[in-house]
Amino acid sequence: MNVPEGDIAKAGGCPFSGAFPADANSLTDAKVIAEPQKFYKAMRDNDPVYFDEKLGMYLVSRYEDVVEVLKDPITYSDKMGYDHMYGGPYREEFMQILERDGGGFFYDAIKDDPPAHTRVRRLLDKAFTAHRVATLEPGIRKVVIDLIDEMLDAGEGGEVVDGVTKFSVPVTIRIICEQLGIEHFNAEKIHRWSAAVTAQISGMQNRDSMLENARQICELQNFIIAEMKARENEPREDMISDLVHARLEDGSTLTFKEAVSLIRANIIAGNDTTATALSNLQFLLATRPDILKKLQESVDDERQMNRFVEELLRFAPPVQGLAKMTIKEVELGGKKLPAGAHLLVMYASGNDDETVFECPRDFDMQRPNIAKQVAFGTGVHRCIGAALARMEIKVAARELIRRIGKIELAVPANEVQYLPTVAVHGIKELPLRLERRAV
Ligand code: HEM
Secondary structure, eight states: OOOOHHHHHHGGGSOOSSOOOTTOOSTTSHHHHHSHHHHHHHHHHHOTEEEETTTTEEEEOSHHHHHHHHTOTTTEEHHHHHHHHTTGGGHHHHHHHHHHHSSOOOOOGGGSOTTHHHHHHHHHHHHTOHHHHHHHHHHHHHHHHHHHHHHHHHTGGGOOEEHIIIIIHHHHHHHHHHHHTOOSOOHHHHHHHHHHHHGGGSSOOOHHHHHHHHHHHHHHHHHHHHHHHHHHSSOOSSHHHHHHTOBOTTSOBOOHHHHHHHHHHHHHTTHHHHHHHHHHHHHHHHHOHHHHHHHHHHTTOHHHHHHHHHHHHHHSOSBOOEEEEESSOEEETTEEEOTTOEEEEOHHHHTTOTTTSSSTTSOOTTOTTGGGOOTTOOSTTSOTTHHHHHHHHHHHHHHHHHHEEEEEESSOGGGOOBOSOSSBOOBSOOEEEEEEOOO
8 A cells, every 4th residue: 555654644633653664565564563553544544445465355444434344244244254264274274173173163153143143142141231240340359459469569679570461361361260160270271272262363373373273272172161061960150051051032052062162252252352451551551651640530430430441442442353244245435345355344443533533542531422432343243241341441440550659661662562463453562660559
């Protein structure tokens, strides 16, 4: 894509600094991964449904087109989009390995299209009602406080600590395991499993990493199957038992394959995403003392904290893009697309669209239209775990602000590395220097 620097610099009256790298033309390019907003802006201005040749997908970049696709799950199939990305070019071999060593290849029931999707979605919605999520808050607060204390201990005397492995990842995994009822877990393993599943929609997997990821996913599936078996005759008060023994609204039960895939989705979908949000939170606190100060003043103000979480999700959306596929010829963003066009819906670019969010690179908790942000998607596939994720981020923000006196990056901000995937825009490692807040 040929992008004149001047166009980028305008960015809705709120200039970006620096020029868009002329030799980068794909979401998979390292320069784009490091600074994606300039690429988003270039697409929105010049070619809003840009065909990314390296990825083999059309990137849907404008807010209104993102919403149009998400609101029409019949024309834009989630199932086909996901299936065509899952496993990448090694899908056949990947499926054979899972069939052989991982108990089977289990299609993701939650990524189906309506009406099949509606059947399982209603079941999962019940597990994530606002009421159920509220009951989890005390447990979440305890996990968060324990891990902040551990992180502060590790950082005593100026030691550098990694905010990703010391906080974001363990917080997320402990909470997911508590919710699902997984008592004995190895957080590192769950993190590896999660990365292996996410890699299937990364658009950046080579054969060697596919083989390693397939091995990890086999381990994950065998673990899930064992957890299910343990609850077949002796149900417990947990989500795995609920799914194993579920009765759906039409009176049917879940098939074994559906149940495995839904438990897997619940372990994975909220993992890298929430961990990324918690890393983005720490990054922001470490790099924006002005925001930290504002938050210290409003830490007990529920409304302000809710607005903060929403603006954080708008400003730094963990999910960059997910796949859909056209089931018929259609026009989108002024471009004619054939049936079978593989799209990547760019939630992150939608949230950065200056025609909807004025001065999108400003962090502004008072935006009047903050609720329009699409970090959780919209429409029938909107995130099931949104209420849980919002609460985790709010509790983490509040407790970090209360307990931390000083938080600084231990490396220059432009040296922070991101995960190699087009699906999640996530921080790989976050070296921090921390000090306890004086009481
Ligand atoms: C900050 C954290 C999170 C973010 C940014 C996020 C984002 C998303 C997005 C963008 C989608 C896709 C919507 C679409 O297809 O348009 C999604 C779907 C989903 N999310 Fe999340 N998510 C987060 C946390 C969670 C958590 C904590 C869970 C559960 C424990 C979860 C479970 C799911 C599931 C099961 C789906 C599939 C829903 C469907 O297709 O019907 N997510 N999420």
